[in-house]
Amino acid sequence: MKKNKQINELQLKVLRLYDELTQFSNQCAFLCDSFAAIPAQQEFIEPETIDGIEHYSSWLKTRLLEIKGDLRKIHEQLKEIKKI
Numbered sequence: 805m806k807k808n809k810q811i812n813e814l815q816l817k818v819l820r821l822y823d824e825l826t827q828f829s830n831q832c833a834f835l836c837d838s839f840a841a842i843p844a845q846q847e848f849i850e851p852e853t854i855d856g857i858e859h860y861s862s863w864l865k866t867r868l869l870e871i872k873g874d875l876r877k878i879h880e881q882l883k884e885i886k887k888i
Contacts, residue, residue: 810885814878821874828867835860 839857842849 807885810881814881814885817874817878821871821878825871828871832864835864 842853842857
C-alpha cells in the first residue's frame with residue numbers, strides 16, 4: 805500500500821513538472837523570438853535591452869537547472885521505490 809501511495813505522489817510531481825516545463829518552454833520560445841527580432845528592429849541596441857537579455861539568459865539557465873534537478877530527484881525516488 806505504501807508503495808502505491810509513493811507512486812501516486814510521484815505521478816503528481818511528474819504532472820506538475822510537466823506543466824512547469826510546458827510553461828517554461830513557451831517562455832523560452834517567446835524569448836527566442838524576441839531576441840531574434842531585436843536586430844531587425846534597431847540598428848543600435850539600447851543598454852537596457854542588453855541588460856534585459858543578460859538577465860533573462862541567466863534566468864533561463866537557472867530555471868533549466870532547477871527543472872533538471874527536479875527530474876533527477878523524481879528519478880532517484882523511483883529507483884528507491886523499485887527497491888522496496
